[in-house]
Amino acid sequence: MIRILFFWLLSLSVWAQDTIPYAKKLDLNYREDQFYVGIAYNILQNKPNGLTQNKFSTGLQFGFLRDMPINKQRTYAIAAGAGFTYQSFNQDLLISKGDNGILYSIIEDGFDYNKNKFYFLNVDLPIEFRYRTSTPQSHKFFRLYAGFKLSYMLLNQSNFLSNTIDYKIANSNHFTKFQYGVYLATGYNTWNFYAYYGLNPIFNNKAKLNDSSIDLRTLNLGLQFYIL
Secondary structure (H helix, E strand, O other): OHHHHHHHHHHHHHHHHHHHHHHHHOOOOOOOOOEEEEEEEEEEEOOOOOOOEOOOOEEEEEEEEEEEEOOOOOOEEEEEEEEEEEEEEEEOEEEEEEOOEEEEEEOOOOOOOOEEEEEEEEEEEEEEEEEEOOEOOEOOOEEEEEEEEEEEEEEEEEEEEOOOOEEEEEOOOOEOOEEEEEEEEEEEOOEEEEEEEEOOOOEOOOOEEOOEEOOOEEEEEEEEEEEO
Protein backbone atom coordinates (compact mmCIF):
# COMPACT_ATOMS: atom_id res chain seq x y z
CA MET A 1 0.00 0.00 0.00
CA ILE A 2 2.84 2.38 0.89
CA ARG A 3 4.61 1.50 -2.34
CA ILE A 4 1.45 2.23 -4.34
CA LEU A 5 1.04 5.57 -2.58
CA PHE A 6 4.71 6.41 -3.16
CA PHE A 7 4.54 5.69 -6.87
CA TRP A 8 1.26 7.61 -7.16
CA LEU A 9 2.84 10.67 -5.47
CA LEU A 10 5.91 10.31 -7.66
CA SER A 11 3.82 10.19 -10.84
CA LEU A 12 1.78 13.16 -9.64
CA SER A 13 4.99 15.10 -9.04
CA VAL A 14 6.30 14.25 -12.52
CA TRP A 15 2.97 15.24 -14.06
CA ALA A 16 2.98 18.58 -12.19
CA GLN A 17 6.55 19.29 -13.28
CA ASP A 18 5.59 18.53 -16.83
CA THR A 19 2.48 20.71 -16.84
CA ILE A 20 3.98 23.77 -15.17
CA PRO A 21 6.56 24.36 -17.93
CA TYR A 22 3.77 23.79 -20.49
CA ALA A 23 1.70 26.49 -18.82
CA LYS A 24 4.67 28.81 -19.00
CA LYS A 25 4.94 28.08 -22.73
CA LEU A 26 1.48 29.47 -23.40
CA ASP A 27 1.92 32.80 -25.15
CA LEU A 28 -0.66 35.10 -23.62
CA ASN A 29 0.56 37.90 -25.90
CA TYR A 30 0.13 35.92 -29.09
CA ARG A 31 -0.63 37.47 -32.48
CA GLU A 32 -2.63 35.91 -35.31
CA ASP A 33 -2.61 35.73 -39.09
CA GLN A 34 0.56 37.63 -39.95
CA PHE A 35 0.86 36.43 -43.59
CA TYR A 36 -1.90 35.97 -46.15
CA VAL A 37 -2.29 34.33 -49.57
CA GLY A 38 -5.44 34.54 -51.67
CA ILE A 39 -6.95 33.46 -54.99
CA ALA A 40 -10.05 35.05 -56.48
CA TYR A 41 -12.33 35.23 -59.50
CA ASN A 42 -12.48 38.80 -60.88
CA ILE A 43 -15.89 40.08 -61.94
CA LEU A 44 -16.16 43.38 -63.83
CA GLN A 45 -18.80 45.80 -62.55
CA ASN A 46 -20.44 48.76 -64.31
CA LYS A 47 -19.85 47.19 -67.73
CA PRO A 48 -20.81 49.28 -70.77
CA ASN A 49 -23.45 47.86 -73.10
CA GLY A 50 -22.17 44.93 -75.10
CA LEU A 51 -19.14 44.14 -72.95
CA THR A 52 -18.96 40.60 -71.59
CA GLN A 53 -16.39 38.51 -69.75
CA ASN A 54 -15.18 35.14 -70.93
CA LYS A 55 -12.91 32.40 -69.58
CA PHE A 56 -11.61 32.65 -66.02
CA SER A 57 -10.32 36.01 -64.79
CA THR A 58 -7.76 35.34 -62.10
CA GLY A 59 -6.83 37.34 -59.02
CA LEU A 60 -3.85 36.47 -56.82
CA GLN A 61 -2.59 38.24 -53.72
CA PHE A 62 -0.11 37.79 -50.90
CA GLY A 63 1.40 39.95 -48.19
CA PHE A 64 2.10 40.62 -44.53
CA LEU A 65 -0.14 42.16 -41.87
CA ARG A 66 0.98 43.23 -38.40
CA ASP A 67 -1.62 41.95 -35.94
CA MET A 68 -2.27 44.39 -33.06
CA PRO A 69 -4.79 43.08 -30.48
CA ILE A 70 -6.83 45.76 -28.72
CA ASN A 71 -8.49 43.82 -25.88
CA LYS A 72 -7.19 41.60 -23.09
CA GLN A 73 -8.64 38.40 -24.56
CA ARG A 74 -7.00 39.32 -27.91
CA THR A 75 -10.19 38.51 -29.79
CA TYR A 76 -10.32 42.00 -31.30
CA ALA A 77 -7.45 43.49 -33.24
CA ILE A 78 -6.36 45.99 -35.84
CA ALA A 79 -3.93 44.89 -38.55
CA ALA A 80 -1.97 46.89 -41.12
CA GLY A 81 0.67 45.85 -43.62
CA ALA A 82 1.70 45.58 -47.25
CA GLY A 83 1.31 43.15 -50.11
CA PHE A 84 0.89 42.58 -53.84
CA THR A 85 -2.14 41.85 -56.00
CA TYR A 86 -2.22 40.50 -59.56
CA GLN A 87 -5.49 40.87 -61.46
CA SER A 88 -6.31 39.71 -64.98
CA PHE A 89 -9.54 40.13 -66.95
CA ASN A 90 -10.56 38.09 -69.99
CA GLN A 91 -13.28 40.03 -71.83
CA ASP A 92 -14.22 41.52 -75.22
CA LEU A 93 -13.10 45.14 -74.78
CA LEU A 94 -10.52 45.62 -77.54
CA ILE A 95 -7.68 48.00 -76.63
CA SER A 96 -5.70 49.04 -79.70
CA LYS A 97 -3.45 51.84 -80.96
CA GLY A 98 -4.42 54.30 -83.68
CA ASP A 99 -3.19 57.60 -85.04
CA ASN A 100 -4.91 59.42 -82.16
CA GLY A 101 -3.52 57.18 -79.43
CA ILE A 102 -5.14 54.27 -77.62
CA LEU A 103 -8.59 53.27 -78.86
CA TYR A 104 -11.38 51.23 -77.25
CA SER A 105 -14.08 49.18 -78.93
CA ILE A 106 -16.25 46.13 -78.32
CA ILE A 107 -15.25 43.05 -80.32
CA GLU A 108 -18.08 42.14 -82.66
CA ASP A 109 -19.96 38.89 -82.18
CA GLY A 110 -18.59 36.14 -84.40
CA PHE A 111 -15.11 37.67 -84.73
CA ASP A 112 -12.60 34.88 -84.23
CA TYR A 113 -9.72 35.64 -81.86
CA ASN A 114 -7.46 33.66 -79.57
CA LYS A 115 -6.97 36.00 -76.63
CA ASN A 116 -8.12 39.36 -75.33
CA LYS A 117 -7.23 40.40 -71.80
CA PHE A 118 -5.74 43.12 -69.68
CA TYR A 119 -3.92 42.66 -66.40
CA PHE A 120 -2.05 44.67 -63.81
CA LEU A 121 0.11 44.28 -60.71
CA ASN A 122 -0.50 46.44 -57.64
CA VAL A 123 1.35 47.04 -54.42
CA ASP A 124 -1.20 47.19 -51.59
CA LEU A 125 -1.47 48.90 -48.22
CA PRO A 126 -4.32 47.15 -46.35
CA ILE A 127 -5.69 48.03 -42.93
CA GLU A 128 -8.40 45.97 -41.27
CA PHE A 129 -10.48 45.49 -38.14
CA ARG A 130 -10.44 41.90 -36.85
CA TYR A 131 -12.69 39.74 -34.72
CA ARG A 132 -11.77 36.11 -33.99
CA THR A 133 -12.47 33.41 -31.39
CA SER A 134 -8.82 32.41 -30.93
CA THR A 135 -7.25 31.37 -27.61
CA PRO A 136 -3.62 30.80 -26.49
CA GLN A 137 -4.26 27.04 -26.63
CA SER A 138 -5.76 26.80 -30.13
CA HIS A 139 -5.20 28.39 -33.51
CA LYS A 140 -8.38 26.88 -34.97
CA PHE A 141 -11.00 29.59 -34.73
CA PHE A 142 -13.71 31.58 -36.48
CA ARG A 143 -12.63 34.94 -37.93
CA LEU A 144 -14.35 37.99 -39.40
CA TYR A 145 -12.01 40.61 -40.86
CA ALA A 146 -13.19 43.81 -42.57
CA GLY A 147 -10.75 46.19 -44.20
CA PHE A 148 -9.83 48.99 -46.56
CA LYS A 149 -7.06 48.65 -49.15
CA LEU A 150 -5.13 51.39 -50.96
CA SER A 151 -3.23 50.19 -54.05
CA TYR A 152 -0.66 51.63 -56.43
CA MET A 153 -0.34 50.11 -59.91
CA LEU A 154 3.22 49.01 -60.66
CA LEU A 155 2.56 47.78 -64.21
CA ASN A 156 -0.23 46.99 -66.62
CA GLN A 157 -0.61 45.37 -70.03
CA SER A 158 -3.36 44.59 -72.52
CA ASN A 159 -3.06 41.74 -75.05
CA PHE A 160 -5.12 40.94 -78.12
CA LEU A 161 -4.24 38.02 -80.38
CA SER A 162 -5.98 36.67 -83.48
CA ASN A 163 -4.77 34.89 -86.61
CA THR A 164 -3.92 38.22 -88.25
CA ILE A 165 -3.55 40.78 -85.42
CA ASP A 166 -1.33 40.97 -82.36
CA TYR A 167 -1.74 44.00 -80.07
CA LYS A 168 0.32 44.49 -76.92
CA ILE A 169 0.16 47.74 -74.98
CA ALA A 170 2.27 47.96 -71.83
CA ASN A 171 2.07 50.49 -69.00
CA SER A 172 -0.72 52.57 -70.49
CA ASN A 173 -1.44 55.84 -68.69
CA HIS A 174 -5.16 55.19 -69.19
CA PHE A 175 -5.26 52.93 -66.13
CA THR A 176 -5.93 54.42 -62.71
CA LYS A 177 -2.63 54.41 -60.83
CA PHE A 178 -4.11 54.76 -57.34
CA GLN A 179 -6.95 52.37 -56.59
CA TYR A 180 -8.83 51.72 -53.38
CA GLY A 181 -11.59 49.48 -52.13
CA VAL A 182 -13.13 47.58 -49.24
CA TYR A 183 -12.91 43.88 -48.44
CA LEU A 184 -14.19 41.16 -46.12
CA ALA A 185 -12.62 37.84 -45.09
CA THR A 186 -14.50 35.33 -42.97
CA GLY A 187 -14.24 31.63 -42.22
CA TYR A 188 -13.02 28.96 -39.85
CA ASN A 189 -9.46 27.67 -39.53
CA THR A 190 -7.92 27.16 -42.99
CA TRP A 191 -10.84 28.02 -45.27
CA ASN A 192 -11.91 31.65 -45.51
CA PHE A 193 -14.21 33.37 -47.99
CA TYR A 194 -12.82 36.64 -49.38
CA ALA A 195 -14.58 39.50 -51.19
CA TYR A 196 -13.16 42.82 -52.43
CA TYR A 197 -14.95 45.68 -54.18
CA GLY A 198 -13.08 48.49 -55.93
CA LEU A 199 -14.50 51.91 -55.08
CA ASN A 200 -12.91 53.74 -58.01
CA PRO A 201 -12.69 52.83 -61.73
CA ILE A 202 -9.95 50.65 -63.23
CA PHE A 203 -9.52 53.18 -66.09
CA ASN A 204 -9.17 56.95 -65.73
CA ASN A 205 -11.01 59.58 -67.79
CA LYS A 206 -8.54 59.25 -70.69
CA ALA A 207 -10.16 55.91 -71.60
CA LYS A 208 -13.24 56.50 -73.76
CA LEU A 209 -15.68 54.11 -75.38
CA ASN A 210 -18.06 55.84 -77.81
CA ASP A 211 -17.05 59.19 -76.25
CA SER A 212 -18.05 58.00 -72.77
CA SER A 213 -15.76 57.22 -69.84
CA ILE A 214 -15.22 53.54 -69.08
CA ASP A 215 -16.39 53.16 -65.48
CA LEU A 216 -15.31 49.55 -64.99
CA ARG A 217 -14.76 48.44 -61.39
CA THR A 218 -13.77 45.11 -59.95
CA LEU A 219 -15.45 42.64 -57.63
CA ASN A 220 -13.15 39.83 -56.46
CA LEU A 221 -14.59 36.68 -54.88
CA GLY A 222 -12.41 33.85 -53.67
CA LEU A 223 -10.50 32.18 -50.85
CA GLN A 224 -8.00 33.62 -48.39
CA PHE A 225 -5.43 31.61 -46.41
CA TYR A 226 -3.63 32.91 -43.33
CA ILE A 227 -0.24 31.91 -41.89
CA LEU A 228 1.20 32.88 -38.52
